[in-house]
Amino acid sequence: MISVVIPCRNEADNLAFLLDEVDAAMKGRAHEVIVVDDGSTDATGDVLAKRMQSGLPLRHIRHDRSAGQSAAVRSGVFAAQGQIVVTMDGDGQNNPAYLPKLADALAAAGPSVGIAAGQRLKRTDTKLKQISSRLANKLRSALLKDDTRDSGCGLKAVHTELFRQLPFFDGWHRYLPALVIREGYGVVHVDVIDRERRHGKSNYGILDRGARGILDLYGVWWLRRRRKVVPGVTEITHG
Template identity: 80%
Template sequence: MKLSVVIPCRNEAENLAFLLDEVDNAMNGRDYEILVVDDGSTDDTPKVLYKRMSEGKPLRHIRHDRSAGQSAAVRSGVFAASGDIVLTIDGDGQNNPAYLPELADALIAAGPEYGLAAGQRLKRTDTKLKQLSSKLANKLRQAILKDNTRDSGCGLKAIRTELFRQLPFFDGWHRYLPALVLREGFKTTHIDVVDRQRVHGHSNYGILDRGLRGILDLYGVWWLRRRRKVVPKVTEIKAKGEK
C-alpha cells in the first residue's frame, strides 16, 4: 500500500533541511512519496527542495503562488497525492516523523470501518498560552461534536486518500478531521505522540487562527453533522451471473 506524506509549510527551510531526512529514515522500507506543499514561502524553501529532488529523493514540491493557509496547503497535497493513504505532518519540525509508520499501521490494522488514525499529543512543548487555548478549544469541540478525540489539532494523522478527498473543505478543516470523518460514517483510532521543541523560526499560524476563528468553524462543523443524520451502506445489486 503506497503512502503519501503531506507536509504543509511556509518559510520553514531551516526545519525542512533536517525534517525531510527524518521522514526518509522513518519511511525506509515502505512504498512512499513526500509532498511538501510550499504555501507561498519567501525563504530558501524552493532551493532546499530542488537540491533534494536533484539527488533522486522521493520528493515532490507543490507550490502556492501566495500564502493560502495551512488548510489549503493540506488540501493541495491531498489532491496531488498518489498514495492509498495520506500521512500529514507539520513542517516546523515539532512533530516527530518516527510516528508516521505507526499511524499508517494503526489505520490499516483497525479495519475498513476506520478512516482516520490521529496522533494525540502528550507533554506539549508549545507556550503556556497556546496550550491553554488548545485545551479549552478541545474541550469545547468534544462537548459539541462528540468526536471522541481529545486533541484534534495534532498535525500527525493518517487518513485514507479517497475519504480525505470527499470531506467538505473550509479554512480550518484539518482541525476537525475526526468529526468530518465520523460524518462520513467512519471511525477514528488514536495513538499517543510526543511533540518536540521547534528548532528554527517561529509559528506561521497564530493563536487567532486556532482560537477566535475556530468558534465559527465549530458551529459550521456542528451544522454539517446535523444535516447528515443517516449514512447508509451502499451496495450494488447485480443480476445472477453478472460480475
C-alpha cells in the same frame, strides 16, 4: 503506497533536517513525500530543489500565495498518489518516527475506521497556546463528540479517497476526526510526543485560529447534524 503530506510556509531551516528524518522513518516502505510550499518567501524552494536532484521520492507543490494550512493540506491530498495520506507539520515539532505507526494503526483498524489521529503528550508550545488549545479541545469534544482529546495535532493518517470526500473550509484540518465520523467511519488514536521547534516561529498563530474558531465549530456541528444517516451503498446487477 503512503503519501506523506507536509504543509509549510517559510520553514527552510526546519525542512533541512526534517526531510532526512522522514526518509529514515519511511525507509523500506513504498512512499512519496509531498511538501506543499504555502507561498514561502525564504529558501524553501532551494532546499527542495537540492534534495529532489538526489532522486529521493520528493515532490514540491507550490502555492503562488499563502492560502493557509488547511488549503496546503488539501493541495497535498489531491496531489497524492498513495492509498493512505499521512500528514505532519513542517515546523519540526511533529516527530516523523510516528508516520509509519499512524499508517499501520489505520490499516490494522480495518475498513470501518477512516482516520488514525495523533494525540500529543508533553506539549512543548507556550503556556498561552497550551491553555487555548486545551479549552478549544474541551469545547469541541463536548459539542462534536468526536472522541478525540487533541484534534489539532498535525500527525494524522487518512484513506486518500475518503480524505478527498470531506467537506472543505479554512480550519478544516483541525476537525478531521469529526468530519470522518460524519461520513460513517470510526477513529483510532495514537499517542505522540511533541518536540520543540528548532528554528523560526509559528506562521499560523493563536489569533488566526481563535478569531474563526467559534464559527468553524458551529459549522462542523451543523454539518454533523445535517447528516444523520449514512447508508451502505452496493450495486446490484440483474441478469
